[in-house]
Each structure stands twice: as structure tokens, then as C-alpha cells.
Amino acid sequence: METSHGICRIAVSLGENHSRALLEQVEHWQSFLALVNMIMFCTGIPGHYPVNETTSSLTLTFWYTLQDDIMSFEAEKQAVYLQVYRPVYFQLVDVLLHKAQFPTDEEYASWSSDEKEQFRIYRVDISDTLMYVYEMLGAELLSNLYDKLGRLLTNTEQTTSWQHTEALLYGFQSIAETIDVNYSDLADTVMFTIGQFRLFSHVQTITFPRALAEWLADHPVMLSSVLPLVLQALGNPDLSVSSVSTLKKICRECKYDLPPYASNIVAVSQEVLIKQIHKTSQCMWLMQALGFLLSALPVEEILRNLHSLITPYIQQLEKLAEETPNPSNKLAIIHILGLLSNLFTTLDITKQEEESGENAPPIKSVPPQTGPNPVVVVLQQVFALIQTVLSKWLNDSQVVEAVCAIFEKSVKTLLHDFAPMVSQLSEMLGQMYSTIPQSSRSLMDQFAEVLFCLNKHCFALLTVWLKEALRSPGFPSSRVSLEQKDTFSQQVLRERLNKRRVKDIVKEFTLVCRGLHGTEYAADY
Secondary structure, eight states: OHHHHHHHHHHHHHHHHHHHHHHHOGGGHHHHHHHHHHHHHHHTOSSOTTTTOSSGGGGHHHHHHHHHHHHHSOHHHHHHHHHHHHHHHHHHHHHHHHHTOOOOHHHHHHSOHHHHHHHHHHHHHHHHHHHHHHHHHTHHHHHHHHHHHHHHHHOOSSOOOHHHHHHHHHHHHHHHTTOOOOOHHHHHHHHHHHHTTTTSOOGGGGOOOHHHHHHHHHOGGGHHHHHHHHHHHHTOGGGHHHHHHHHHHHHHHSGGGOGGGHHHHHHHHHHHHHTTOSOHHHHHHHHHHHHHHHHTSOHHHHHHHHHHHHHHHHHHHHHHHHSOOOHHHHHHHHHHHHHHHHHHHHOOHHHHHHHTSTTSOGGGOOOOOOSSOHHHHHHHHHHHHHHHHHHHHTTOHHHHHHHHHHHHHHHHHHGGGGHHHHHHHHHHHHHHHHHGGGSOHHHHHHHHHHHHHHHHHSHHHHHHHHHHHHHSTTSSOTTSOHHHHHHHHHHHHHOSSOHHHHHHHHHHHHHHHHTOTTSGGGGGO
16 A cells, blocks of 8 residues: 555656646657556545545645646647547546445444544545536536436446445535536436435435525425435434535425424424534534524414424523533533524524515415514513523623624514514613623624614614613713713714624723723723
């Protein structure tokens, strides 16, 4: 292995550093082609990276270099080189798709977590290479992948491994994510393959690009074939990123076709969240997916699902709020607040009402929602609890940021529907501001973020609150005059588009409140 590794390094180094010069020596084109074929062998060296071999990854940059050099020639020369090297690049696609294949389930299970991570990164590198190769091969490459899928479906003489199927779909995904083409024929072919997953039933094959999620929205009959695989994959830590991102794409693009599956999706999601199968970022994606999903349900069903979904977290947060602050419960609090804010980011029944208007496609039309906004209902129920958490953690910028994120994202989602919460939130902001002048600049920025969102989406109500709050004697500081308060209010209300300016206004007012404006300490803020 060491010998082949060394030879490969030499060949790749020669090719990368001298490919243009070697291309220009037309009389020796066969010699350079031999070098290219040697590097091709190194790319496709037998074995799975990184367990059986570590050589193939060294070659990927060469294929970029060679392609760039070929495409840099003038049109006449370029046509000659393409005649020779386009077949080479089609061969490269076959080699890369083979190298991207997973090993057998038994072998993969024996790999260490570090080896699995290296393999994941290696596949990303392959995906990037395929994406780049498309620039040279164009539509013919897509046609090539169609043909491979077609042969795979019609081959009745031998059983095709799920690894082969997955690699083909992965290759398609690598290209389809970045191009703007008519997907109809392509999507039909690929989704028909997905529909045949009872033949290749393996959860590794679930990943597909947003383009196909959009296609599913127009072909909802296929959801019954796809969703079971996606939900099965949610329970597999090795498929965390692909399964959660796929579910999020489906819930975003197909939410109006998902109500029949909603209870099952929520139940499976809740189970994997409780079991803590996924890392924090994937948990947040999963809550966003559920927000999209719930947005298409009637209000009473949304509330029922929300109660089931978030009650365990609210109960946990109540216990954490009673404890003395420490690093361990801090992380748990931030995690729970993050789950709520990500759920509220996408749980938007106002979009449903908009899309059920005159211009909405008939198959997507839904009756207007009636009753209270579910997000407001939940916020009103947990508001006192959030205040309790905030009172204990007001000097911790990360907890304050997590609290502010809930309200900032809710205001952005709810817009005018946030109105019932404005008075409560404004009162809390006022309480925060009596304390925050003693705190750090980062906390002031969080305060300004929420203030900016209220100003942008609930302007009239914020105007009333600012006027009333700033009339209170000594609030937020005895150092500021009524005139300075009026100036602050007018400056904030004027800035409905420039968040950075609002932060600067809040900073300046804070310095005045603390008696630091114009002093050497002002630089600390």
C-alpha cells in the first residue's frame, strides 16, 4: 500500500503541476494520456476509503486542474482535447460513483466513528467533483445517469445492491442540487426508482435534493413509498444529517399533502428527540420540519400536537428553572429554548391563509384558519416560566440570547398576529433594560434584536408601549431626561430597516443611562 501510495503521489504531482504543458505537447499526447490513465487507476484503487485505502482522495484535485486547463484553450484546440478527454471524464464518473458506494452493512458497522466521518467527507469531495465535471459533460452526463437508472430497474437477472442504488442517486443529487434544468423526466425516473424501494429497501437511499421534494408535492401518491424510509432512517444516528434534512425538505415542500401522515411523523420525531439520537443542530432542523408540517393542519390539531410535542420539554424547563444555575443545566435550558424557537420559526398558519386565496392552486387550497394563533397560545402559557428562567440567568449572554431568539423568531413568523403578546413582551423588555445597563454589550445587542423586530412588525403597539414606559419617572435611569427619552424613542421608531443602527441607538442610550457616555469606559460597549 505504501508503494502504490508513493507512486500515486508522484503521478498526481506531475499531472497537477504540468498538465497544461503536457497537453500542449501534441506529438506526445499518448504519453500524457497514459499518465492520466495511471491517475485514473489511483482514483479507482480497490477498497473502501479510508479503511482499505487512502490513496484515491489524493487524485481529486488533478481532475479539476486538467478540466480547467482543457477549457482554457481557444475553441479549436479545446474541441480537439474534448474529443480525447470527454470519454475519460465519463469513465471518471463511473469510477467516482463506485468509490462513493457504502460497504456492506456488516463491514460498515465495524468502522470507527472517525472512519465513518472521514468517509462522509470523502463522499462530499466526490460530490463536489461530480458537480464540477458536469460543467464539461453537460446534459449528456444527466442522460448517462438516466440510462444507468433505467438499466438498474429493468435488470431482472441479478439483484442490485442498495449500495449501487444509493450511489447512483447520490451522483444525481450532486448534479441536480446546482443546475437549473427541466426536472420532469429526470424526476419521474428517479422517483420511480424510489417507488421501487421495496426492491432495494434500505434506509441509506433516502437522500435526495430539494428538486425532488418539489416533485413529490406534485406527485403526492409517492409519499406513501418515501415517508416510511425517511421515518425509519430518523432512528439511525449514522443517517442523522441526511434523514433530518430530507424530512425537512419534504415537510416544507409537501406540507399540504402530509396531514394524513402527520400523527405518525410527529410520533416518530418525538421518539427520536426523547432518545437524544441526534446532535443539537439536527434536533433544531427536526423542529423546523415539524413546524412546516403542523402549519398545514387545523388549529385544534396543531394545538393537540403541540401539547404532545412540547409538554415534556416545558416540564423539564420548570425543573431546571428551580435549580441553582450551573453549566450543566445551562446547556439543557439553551437546548430547550432552541427547540421552541426553531419550531416557532416555521409554524406559520398565516402563510396557509395567504395560499388559500384566489391565486392558490386548487389542489393546495385550504380553508382559512379560525381561532387563536397556536404559537401565541403556547407563548402565553410559557411566558411566566421564561421570565423565571430569564431572572436567574440575566447575566448570562447565551441564555438571554436563547430567550430573545424565541420572541424574535416568533415576531418574524407571526407578524401582526403577535399583537396579543406585545404588552407582555414589552413589559419584560422594560424589566430587562433596568438590569441590562449593568451588563455586557452582547446582552444589549439581544435586547436591540427583539426591539427591532417589534418595531418592524408591530410598529403601532410598540409606539404606544415606548411612550408609556418612558414616561415612568426614573425609568430606565434617573440619569436620563424626558427629552433624551423622547429622542431615543423617535430614533428607534424611525429605524424599521436598519438593525445595525438600532443596536447603535440602544448602545448610546445605555451609556447615557449608566453615566458613561463620552467616558473612557464607553469603548467597552
